[in-house]
Amino acid sequence: QSALTQPPSVSGSPGQSVTISCTGTTTDVGGYNYVSWYQQHPGKAPKLMIYEVSKRPSGVPDRFSGSKSGNTASLTVSGLQADDEADYYCNSYAGSNNFVFGGGTKLTVL
């Protein structure tokens, strides 16, 4: 199972919006509505931010939103804040009780 494709880095100024893409295939992203997104600050464990493409767990600000079109999922962070600076990883169910992660995207708040 190959890793999902994410851009290595994105950046934006405080208050702006950024979108991170996550491209897979018909056997993972395109085949299931089970895409999730994780935020990881340096030296910390990842935190679930979005699940099932666009759902937010309790406590995650509505500035974080997710979507999917075909084999590509996206995470949008609006109203950028300094604490949003982190690494973001997408993940998709890939069938047969397997999951696959993206390579990760470093979000820099300028």
Add this chain to the structure above:
Amino acid sequence: EVHLVDSGGGLVQPGGSLRLSCAASGFTFTNHYMDWVRQAPGKGLEWVARITNKPSSYTANYAASVKGRFTISRDDSKNSLSLQMNSLRTEDTAVYYCTRDAFTALDVWGQGTMVTVSS
């Protein structure tokens, strides 16, 4: 409070073995699938293994990179998850995270335990 505590990491020589453990608390462990995810130094996340719950027959699945070398198991009576790692390679060096599996996402993560495979 929902909590996962990973332990068992350390330094091991190539070809050696190590057993990781994860202690769960604050939720009904028996209801949940559980997974291990790892992160090599400076690299991204890699899903390692999943074990289902009793109603789903404790089925285990593995990433191709560890299949045949790693074994995931659970003890519902002790609310614990384990990962037995054999025939370790230098490329297995990583922080290993225990995670709670909400069927479509990994919603709770342990703090991670470092495994270093080196001679």
